[in-house]
Amino acid sequence: MTTQSVLQFFERFPTDDACLEHLWTVRYGDQTECPKCEKPSKFHRVKKRPVYECAWCAHQISPMAGTPFAKSRTPLQKWFYAMYLFTTTRHGVSAKELQRQLSVTYKTAWRIGHEIRKYMGEVDGNAPLGGAGVDVEVDETLIGGSVKGKGQGYKGNKTCVVGMLERNGELVTKVVSARDKVSMKGVILSNVLPGSTIQTDEFGGYKDIDQSGYNHVKVNHKLGEYATKDGAGVNGIEAFWAQLKRGINGTHVHVSRKHLPKYLGEFEFRYNLRKRPDLMLPALLQAF
């Protein structure tokens, strides 16, 4: 199943009104009782305003309230189309690209991009991984920062990200404050259920994790080992890191530590639905 074509998107959402109606249906479609007069009621769209009104007491509900579009002056269809773009790319969407595709200012495009990334992360969620007998790959990487003039190997302003991937399941990534044992243990304890089998490389940060209620299987990259004979390894996460870095370096040039979690949420969302790209846009358009 592939994603919708641009043409299919505009057939489905030809106008701002069509987008608003979609929001109403998804969020309040089944509503039979008015929250104000408490009567079973039909709501109808108010002309020229993006709200729906109770047939009995004229109580108005805005389908946009509480969504990323609530305080935006950008037309709803542009927001929907921006989400479409985020679900049909592998490497992300730059603010420049949004500016061009949506005909909005750079500042607006930048804000829309970040709101959508944040929202994608929320929709993706972060339920704990693993459980008794379940394999979970754990691996860490350093992202961003500048190495200019500091000599090779300088990593002081890079950000450490830990990825945790349940076999045949979800991926969760988290920014940690340091690449050390305390951070690794903390992030694993808060995201991976006890009893899981943690698979890592030989990095010392994972040492003793088997004393915190997990089984621990190590692969030794230095010995040219990428999977143990039981198939354990961190190849899944390494593939994700490659994709993430291609996206960040190729599309965005620079991503600050402050905004990195939003990009992680975006790439995680796509990774977790990679086998059902046709569900990406519906997932985003139904979760409000």
Ligand SMILES: [Zn+2]
């Ligand atoms: Zn009412």
